[in-house]
Amino acid sequence: MNKEINYNNRCPECGAPEANGLDCRGQLEQILAWEQSDPDLLGRHFWTVACFNIQHPSSFTEEAWTGLCTVFCEAYDHQLSVFDIRRKVSTWSDGPVRIRREVPADPIVRDWAMAISEVYLAGEPKGAADRVLAWSKVIRKQLVEFL
Ligand SMILES: [Zn+2]
Structure with missing residues:
Protein backbone atom coordinates (compact mmCIF):
# COMPACT_ATOMS: atom_id res chain seq x y z
CA MET A 1 0.00 0.00 0.00
CA ASN A 2 1.21 3.45 -0.86
CA LYS A 3 1.72 5.40 2.35
CA GLU A 4 0.77 8.93 1.71
CA ILE A 5 0.24 11.68 4.25
CA ASN A 6 -1.31 14.94 3.17
CA TYR A 7 -0.27 17.57 5.70
CA ASN A 8 -2.22 20.24 3.85
CA ASN A 9 -5.47 18.52 4.67
CA ARG A 10 -5.92 18.35 8.42
CA CYS A 11 -8.93 17.78 10.66
CA PRO A 12 -9.79 21.18 12.16
CA GLU A 13 -10.37 19.63 15.57
CA CYS A 14 -7.84 16.89 16.27
CA GLY A 15 -5.27 18.21 13.79
CA ALA A 16 -4.67 14.80 12.17
CA PRO A 17 -3.47 15.04 8.57
CA GLU A 18 -5.18 12.95 5.93
CA ALA A 19 -3.41 9.62 5.37
CA SER A 37 -6.38 -9.62 14.34
CA ASP A 38 -4.71 -7.88 17.29
CA PRO A 39 -5.90 -8.93 20.78
CA ASP A 40 -3.74 -6.27 22.48
CA LEU A 41 -5.34 -3.59 20.37
CA LEU A 42 -8.80 -5.05 21.01
CA GLY A 43 -8.05 -4.88 24.74
CA ARG A 44 -7.52 -1.12 24.37
CA HIS A 45 -10.74 -0.51 22.44
CA ALA A 64 -21.26 14.71 27.72
CA TRP A 65 -17.75 15.71 26.72
CA THR A 66 -16.85 16.68 30.27
CA GLY A 67 -18.40 13.42 31.52
CA LEU A 68 -16.33 11.41 29.08
CA CYS A 69 -13.15 13.22 30.12
CA THR A 70 -13.93 12.53 33.77
CA VAL A 71 -14.41 8.79 33.16
CA PHE A 72 -11.27 8.78 31.01
CA CYS A 73 -9.13 10.42 33.70
CA GLU A 74 -10.52 8.19 36.44
CA ALA A 75 -9.94 5.06 34.36
CA TYR A 76 -6.43 6.21 33.53
CA ASP A 77 -5.43 7.29 37.03
CA HIS A 78 -6.83 4.21 38.76
CA GLN A 79 -6.11 1.76 35.94
CA LEU A 80 -9.70 0.57 35.95
CA SER A 81 -10.50 -2.77 34.36
CA VAL A 82 -12.60 -2.93 31.21
CA PHE A 83 -15.45 -4.15 33.42
CA ASP A 84 -15.28 -1.13 35.73
CA ILE A 85 -14.97 1.25 32.81
CA ARG A 86 -18.06 -0.24 31.19
CA ARG A 87 -20.02 0.23 34.38
CA LYS A 88 -18.99 3.87 34.60
CA VAL A 89 -19.57 4.53 30.93
CA SER A 90 -23.07 3.08 31.04
CA THR A 91 -23.90 5.17 34.10
CA TRP A 92 -22.66 8.15 32.18
CA SER A 93 -24.40 7.39 28.90
CA ASP A 94 -27.71 5.91 30.10
CA GLY A 95 -30.74 7.94 30.93
CA PRO A 96 -32.05 11.16 29.55
CA VAL A 97 -28.70 12.91 29.09
CA ARG A 98 -28.23 13.86 25.48
CA ILE A 99 -24.77 12.91 24.30
CA ARG A 100 -24.41 13.81 20.67
CA ARG A 101 -25.28 17.21 19.36
CA GLU A 102 -28.04 17.12 16.78
CA VAL A 103 -26.17 19.68 14.74
CA PRO A 104 -22.41 19.58 15.25
CA ALA A 105 -20.99 22.75 16.72
CA ASP A 106 -18.08 24.58 15.17
CA PRO A 107 -14.81 22.72 15.58
CA ILE A 108 -13.26 23.28 18.99
CA VAL A 109 -9.59 23.77 18.27
CA ARG A 110 -7.10 22.64 20.87
CA ASP A 111 -3.42 22.12 20.33
CA TRP A 112 -3.23 18.34 20.82
CA ALA A 113 0.29 16.92 20.96
CA MET A 114 -0.76 13.62 19.37
CA ALA A 115 -3.65 12.64 17.11
CA ILE A 116 -5.06 9.47 15.57
CA SER A 117 -2.73 9.81 12.57
CA GLU A 118 0.17 8.89 14.87
CA VAL A 119 -1.62 5.68 15.85
CA TYR A 120 -2.61 4.86 12.28
CA LEU A 121 0.89 5.66 10.93
CA ALA A 122 -0.35 5.67 7.35
CA GLY A 123 -1.55 2.07 7.62
CA GLU A 124 0.95 0.34 9.94
CA PRO A 125 -0.91 -2.12 12.19
CA LYS A 126 2.23 -3.36 13.99
CA GLY A 127 2.61 -1.75 17.42
CA ALA A 128 -0.74 0.04 17.23
CA ALA A 129 -1.74 -1.08 20.75
CA ASP A 130 1.37 0.58 22.19
CA ARG A 131 0.66 3.73 20.24
CA VAL A 132 -2.89 3.85 21.65
CA LEU A 133 -1.36 3.67 25.12
CA ALA A 134 1.01 6.53 24.29
CA TRP A 135 -1.92 8.52 22.89
CA SER A 136 -3.99 8.07 26.08
CA LYS A 137 -0.99 9.21 28.12
CA VAL A 138 -0.59 12.40 26.07
CA ILE A 139 -4.32 13.19 26.32
CA ARG A 140 -4.42 12.54 30.06
CA LYS A 141 -1.56 14.99 30.50
CA GLN A 142 -3.13 17.65 28.29
CA LEU A 143 -6.59 17.35 29.86
CA VAL A 144 -5.19 18.93 33.01
CA GLU A 145 -5.07 22.24 31.13
CA PHE A 146 -8.17 21.71 28.95
CA LEU A 147 -10.70 20.75 31.61
ZN1 LIG B 1 -10.25 14.78 13.67
Whole structure:
Protein backbone atom coordinates (compact mmCIF):
# COMPACT_ATOMS: atom_id res chain seq x y z
CA MET A 1 0.00 0.00 0.00
CA ASN A 2 1.21 3.45 -0.86
CA LYS A 3 1.72 5.40 2.35
CA GLU A 4 0.77 8.93 1.71
CA ILE A 5 0.24 11.68 4.25
CA ASN A 6 -1.31 14.94 3.17
CA TYR A 7 -0.27 17.57 5.70
CA ASN A 8 -2.22 20.24 3.85
CA ASN A 9 -5.47 18.52 4.67
CA ARG A 10 -5.92 18.35 8.42
CA CYS A 11 -8.93 17.78 10.66
CA PRO A 12 -9.79 21.18 12.16
CA GLU A 13 -10.37 19.63 15.57
CA CYS A 14 -7.84 16.89 16.27
CA GLY A 15 -5.27 18.21 13.79
CA ALA A 16 -4.67 14.80 12.17
CA PRO A 17 -3.47 15.04 8.57
CA GLU A 18 -5.18 12.95 5.93
CA ALA A 19 -3.41 9.62 5.37
CA ASN A 20 -3.88 7.33 2.37
CA GLY A 21 -6.86 9.48 1.46
CA LEU A 22 -8.52 8.85 4.83
CA ASP A 23 -9.62 11.62 7.16
CA CYS A 24 -9.30 11.10 10.93
CA ARG A 25 -12.60 9.18 11.15
CA GLY A 26 -11.55 6.91 8.29
CA GLN A 27 -8.28 6.24 10.09
CA LEU A 28 -10.21 5.37 13.26
CA GLU A 29 -12.31 2.86 11.30
CA GLN A 30 -9.16 1.20 9.99
CA ILE A 31 -7.66 0.94 13.47
CA LEU A 32 -10.91 -0.59 14.79
CA ALA A 33 -10.75 -3.11 11.92
CA TRP A 34 -7.21 -4.09 13.00
CA GLU A 35 -8.66 -5.13 16.40
CA GLN A 36 -9.93 -8.34 14.78
CA SER A 37 -6.38 -9.62 14.34
CA ASP A 38 -4.71 -7.88 17.29
CA PRO A 39 -5.90 -8.93 20.78
CA ASP A 40 -3.74 -6.27 22.48
CA LEU A 41 -5.34 -3.59 20.37
CA LEU A 42 -8.80 -5.05 21.01
CA GLY A 43 -8.05 -4.88 24.74
CA ARG A 44 -7.52 -1.12 24.37
CA HIS A 45 -10.74 -0.51 22.44
CA PHE A 46 -12.11 1.81 25.12
CA TRP A 47 -8.99 3.96 24.95
CA THR A 48 -8.96 4.16 21.16
CA VAL A 49 -12.57 5.34 21.00
CA ALA A 50 -12.35 7.57 24.08
CA CYS A 51 -9.19 9.31 22.81
CA PHE A 52 -10.81 9.92 19.45
CA ASN A 53 -14.03 11.27 20.97
CA ILE A 54 -12.20 13.51 23.44
CA GLN A 55 -10.36 15.09 20.53
CA HIS A 56 -13.68 15.81 18.75
CA PRO A 57 -15.63 17.77 21.35
CA SER A 58 -17.90 19.53 18.86
CA SER A 59 -19.78 16.24 18.22
CA PHE A 60 -20.93 16.13 21.84
CA THR A 61 -22.85 18.28 24.24
CA GLU A 62 -20.54 20.04 26.66
CA GLU A 63 -21.86 17.97 29.57
CA ALA A 64 -21.26 14.71 27.72
CA TRP A 65 -17.75 15.71 26.72
CA THR A 66 -16.85 16.68 30.27
CA GLY A 67 -18.40 13.42 31.52
CA LEU A 68 -16.33 11.41 29.08
CA CYS A 69 -13.15 13.22 30.12
CA THR A 70 -13.93 12.53 33.77
CA VAL A 71 -14.41 8.79 33.16
CA PHE A 72 -11.27 8.78 31.01
CA CYS A 73 -9.13 10.42 33.70
CA GLU A 74 -10.52 8.19 36.44
CA ALA A 75 -9.94 5.06 34.36
CA TYR A 76 -6.43 6.21 33.53
CA ASP A 77 -5.43 7.29 37.03
CA HIS A 78 -6.83 4.21 38.76
CA GLN A 79 -6.11 1.76 35.94
CA LEU A 80 -9.70 0.57 35.95
CA SER A 81 -10.50 -2.77 34.36
CA VAL A 82 -12.60 -2.93 31.21
CA PHE A 83 -15.45 -4.15 33.42
CA ASP A 84 -15.28 -1.13 35.73
CA ILE A 85 -14.97 1.25 32.81
CA ARG A 86 -18.06 -0.24 31.19
CA ARG A 87 -20.02 0.23 34.38
CA LYS A 88 -18.99 3.87 34.60
CA VAL A 89 -19.57 4.53 30.93
CA SER A 90 -23.07 3.08 31.04
CA THR A 91 -23.90 5.17 34.10
CA TRP A 92 -22.66 8.15 32.18
CA SER A 93 -24.40 7.39 28.90
CA ASP A 94 -27.71 5.91 30.10
CA GLY A 95 -30.74 7.94 30.93
CA PRO A 96 -32.05 11.16 29.55
CA VAL A 97 -28.70 12.91 29.09
CA ARG A 98 -28.23 13.86 25.48
CA ILE A 99 -24.77 12.91 24.30
CA ARG A 100 -24.41 13.81 20.67
CA ARG A 101 -25.28 17.21 19.36
CA GLU A 102 -28.04 17.12 16.78
CA VAL A 103 -26.17 19.68 14.74
CA PRO A 104 -22.41 19.58 15.25
CA ALA A 105 -20.99 22.75 16.72
CA ASP A 106 -18.08 24.58 15.17
CA PRO A 107 -14.81 22.72 15.58
CA ILE A 108 -13.26 23.28 18.99
CA VAL A 109 -9.59 23.77 18.27
CA ARG A 110 -7.10 22.64 20.87
CA ASP A 111 -3.42 22.12 20.33
CA TRP A 112 -3.23 18.34 20.82
CA ALA A 113 0.29 16.92 20.96
CA MET A 114 -0.76 13.62 19.37
CA ALA A 115 -3.65 12.64 17.11
CA ILE A 116 -5.06 9.47 15.57
CA SER A 117 -2.73 9.81 12.57
CA GLU A 118 0.17 8.89 14.87
CA VAL A 119 -1.62 5.68 15.85
CA TYR A 120 -2.61 4.86 12.28
CA LEU A 121 0.89 5.66 10.93
CA ALA A 122 -0.35 5.67 7.35
CA GLY A 123 -1.55 2.07 7.62
CA GLU A 124 0.95 0.34 9.94
CA PRO A 125 -0.91 -2.12 12.19
CA LYS A 126 2.23 -3.36 13.99
CA GLY A 127 2.61 -1.75 17.42
CA ALA A 128 -0.74 0.04 17.23
CA ALA A 129 -1.74 -1.08 20.75
CA ASP A 130 1.37 0.58 22.19
CA ARG A 131 0.66 3.73 20.24
CA VAL A 132 -2.89 3.85 21.65
CA LEU A 133 -1.36 3.67 25.12
CA ALA A 134 1.01 6.53 24.29
CA TRP A 135 -1.92 8.52 22.89
CA SER A 136 -3.99 8.07 26.08
CA LYS A 137 -0.99 9.21 28.12
CA VAL A 138 -0.59 12.40 26.07
CA ILE A 139 -4.32 13.19 26.32
CA ARG A 140 -4.42 12.54 30.06
CA LYS A 141 -1.56 14.99 30.50
CA GLN A 142 -3.13 17.65 28.29
CA LEU A 143 -6.59 17.35 29.86
CA VAL A 144 -5.19 18.93 33.01
CA GLU A 145 -5.07 22.24 31.13
CA PHE A 146 -8.17 21.71 28.95
CA LEU A 147 -10.70 20.75 31.61
ZN1 LIG B 1 -10.25 14.78 13.67
